Amino acid sequence: MAGFWGKRKREQEELDAQDADLARRAQKALVSADERIRLTTDELAFAEAELGPGSTKDLREALDAVRTHLQEAFHLHQLNHDEIPDTPEELRTRNARIAQLCEWAEELLDDRTTALAVPIERARRAPEIIAKVRADAARLRLRIPDARSTVQRLAARYSAHALAQVEANPAEAEQLLGFAEHSAAVAERRREAGQREQANMALEASTESVRRAETLIDAVETFEVEALRAESTLAAIIEDSRDDLTVALREPHSPGVSDAIVGLQSALAALPAAGVNTDPFEQLSRLREANAGLDAAIAAARERAARVIPPLEHVRHSIDDADRQLAVARDVIAGHRGWIGADARTRLAEAERVRADLDRYLGTSASAATTIDEDHREQAMAMARRAAFLASEALQLAQRDIDAARPQPDQWGGPGYGQQQGWGGGRRGGGSDLMGGILGGLVIGSLLDGFLD
Incomplete structure (x- = not known):
């Protein structure tokens, strides 16, 4: 007994220590959050002076929300120290709430x-950014004539379709630089007038315009380099494609391979003659696509040749076997509905689902299909065998339920229900004989299918 009370005393001491620590943390958090509100209020005033009230709206709303919730925290702290006695659970709940509110307040203001x-x-x-915008604009203006010359040089080699992505870049860059310089001047004037929010918006527009102008000018130079690289790659792809065609013509000509050969031949024939302005990017993309299609078709043909494809007759035997076993399982379960449990019914439902999936996979009724494509036979046979297996399990489970539900001879003092005395003192059960015949027929059917396979 002394050990029990000693353990209870230690547990109470630990709980009291935890409550005291929670109270200290709540008080410290309350002081910290209150000081954070005062500091953030000063920061808000500075931010509004720099950015204007519109840009600081989120911070102002956050401060209002924090002040409201911190009033709740102060109220809870006051309840902890008023003249009304509190239980340890009440103090614990209030202190936890105070700590939670203060933590939320500081996280929101931090964000x-x-x-x-x-x-x-x-x-x-x-001022520094405005000066940089003007310097960058002047520097980029010096590059515009070179960009125009590059576009003219590219026009003599590449088609208008290929140049469409960069042809207008020099003119657009010049317009953006003019806009950037104008926006910088607006930002300077608005800042001097104390309209900080408008000044900041104009400053952001000017920096973004300079960035976009530089991107457009760089794109012209990049296009020239990438076009030369595409032409070099295109020559290698053409050579590889011709070699691939030579190999493909020696492959077994399945419909997929034949179509891919025609596609690659057409892509090669569509290449323009020497001296004609071209779009190397489009040609490279078309040729790569045709080449990849041929590779995929050859790989599929080789895989199909290496795989043993079940004969159509074997697939049909598997489907017939599945349908036969499903029909028997349905009839037995329907004829003994009051005796059949969830396991047998579940197996039957799953077998029917797999059988329905088989019809959807083939796109028609599997039992009525006159032919099944070679690519689908292996999967169709696997699905049919799965359905047959599940139906067989359903039948076996149904037999188990029927045997368990049928009254035994010792329960009634005579032959079991549904049974009669057989010749020579033996017993014959009508239900068991029926199930035995069904199961035997299924086994024989499966054996015959095995021989046919």
Whole structure:
């Protein structure tokens, strides 16, 4: 007994220590959150001066929400120290809620102030950024004549379709640079007028315009390099494609391989003659697609040749066997519905589902199909055998349920229900003989199918 009370005392001491620690953490969190509100209020005033009220809306709303919820935390702390006695459970619940509210408040304010850090830094560096925008615009303007010359040089070699992606780039870049310089001037004037929000929007537009203009000019130079690389790759692909055609013509000509050969031959024939402006990217894409199609067709043909394809007769025997076993299982379960449990019914339902999937897989009734494509025979046979196996299991489980439900001879003092005295003192059960005959017929059917296989 002394050991029991000693254990209870230690547990209570541990719980009291945990409650005291929770109370200290709640008080510390409350002080920290309150100080964070005061600090963030000052940060909000500074951010509004730099960015304007529109950009600081999220932080202002977060502060309002935190103040509201922190009032709840202060109220809970007051209840912990009023004249009304509290139970340990009440104190524990309030302190946990105070800690939760304070943690949420600090996380929310952290998230909102972090989101404003980059815009505030950009606003502080506005004069420096404006100067950089103007310098970058002047530097990029010097590259526009070279970009125009490059486009003219490319037009003599490549088709208009190929050049469509870069032909207008120099003109568009020049317009963007003009817009960037105008936006920088607007940002400067709005900043001097104290309209910080509008100034920041114009500053962001100017920096983005310079970035886009540089991307367009770079794209012209990149196009020339990539076009030369595409032409070099195209020559290698043409040579590989001709070699692949030579190999493919020696392969067994299944319909898939024949179609792929025609596709690759057409892609090669569509290549323009020397001296004609071309689109190397489009030609390379078309030739790669045709080449990959031929590779896939040959691989499929080789796989099919290496795989033993079941004869159509064997597949049909498997389907017939599945249908026969399903029919018998349905009849037995339907004829003894009150005796059949969930296991047999589940196996039958699964067998019927697999059999229905087989019809959907073949796109027609499997039992009525006059032919089955070679690519589908292996899967069709596997599905049919699965359905037959499940139907056989359903029949065996149904027999188990019927045997378990039928009254035994010692229950009634005579022959079992549904049984009669046989010749020579033997017993013959009508139900058992029926099931035995069914099962025997299925076994014989399966053996015959085995011989046919």
